[in-house]
Amino acid sequence: MADDVLSQSEIDKLLSAISSGDVSADEVKAEEQQKKVKTYDFKRPDKFSKDQIRTLQMLHENFGRMLNTYLSTNLRSLVDIEVASVEQLTYQEFIQSLGNPSVIGVLAVPPLKGNIIMELNTSIAFSIIDRVFGGTGANTIKPRTLTEIEEAVIRRTFAKAIDNFREAWANVVKITPRLEVMEANPAFVQIVPPSDMVVIITLKITIGEVEGFMNICIPYLVLEPIMSKLTTTFWVASSVSKENRPEQVEILQRKIARTSVPFVVQLGSIEISIREFLTLGYGDVLQLDTKVKDELPCQIGKRRKFFCRPGTFGKRAAVQITRVAPEGDEDTDE
Structure with missing residues (x-):
């Protein structure tokens, strides 16, 4: 406790008092023993340190x-x-x-x-x-x-x-x-x-x-x-x-495994004018910029990850992954 700590001036005064005989060593020991006694209330025992x-x-x-x-x-x-x-x-x-x-x-x-x-x-x-x-x-x-x-x-x-x-x-x-x-x-x-x-x-x-x-x-x-x-x-x-x-x-692995992300296959693209867009009607055909033998890019979320080829699986349309896109490789910085 802070009350038990003496300053240097107090220590000097105590030593000088003992050396001059004003205070005896026995009195100091008695006072020290008296300070060690601590009041303890048995009705309110301290349970927590x-x-x-x-x-x-x-x-x-x-x-x-x-x-x-x-x-x-x-x-x-x-x-x-x-x-x-x-x-x-x-x-x-x-x-x-x-x-x-x-x-x-x-x-x-x-x-x-x-x-x-x-x-x-x-x-x-x-x-x-x-x-x-x-x-x-x-x-x-x-x-x-x-x-x-x-x-x-x-x-x-x-x-x-x-x-x-x-x-x-x-x-x-x-x-x-x-x-x-x-x-x-x-x-x-x-x-x-x-x-x-x-x-x-x-x-x-x-x-x-x-x-x-x-x-x-x-x-x-x-x-x-x-x-x-x-x-x-x-x-x-x-x-x-x-x-x-x-x-x-x-x-964390289970939560990541249950996460749903969109998987999009881009069949191709084409640029047309606003005038051509406004004249489109039912039955019109638009020619895309990809060929039948071309690989189609696959996007996971907004990022290109794989290339694939279109086909069927049973009665459903499907794609077959052919290779990993260079910018989607896990070893790359992107």
């Missing part, structure tokens, strides 16, 4: 960036989201700190056991609703319970936030969060005993000129099976190795 708190902060900074992108695009307004704090409290202290009414979503996060809470201040909730319905986003509504239509709008916002939450946690554990229930009164939400420790991640959300908070409450019992993974080293290592996993390569 500083490294784990730091990891949770980084995870939810990533979550905040993704949610910021969604809200900015969806609301078409200037949105700013940042992690205001990450602290551990008892569940009772967290519930007592919430306003009534509030917008509370109870989430299940399988395969982890238990539930977590995602709480949104009414000021931000009504600002989102106002923007969705074409308003300016100004918070002119007094705190109250949401109507059915307003709740449907907020459920859609929660659904996207849950997707971002799942993606943000993917480097630590693969979860499939889902919204189980929404409540307005914090007293009706009881996911763990009041004395259990929880970690509270508070995100400050600014939409235009409206400011509010989103609180994410994660009980210790939910995170207990993955506490060893909540370290900065593990989080960074997993995010780096994620791109090199074989299953990721297979997924």
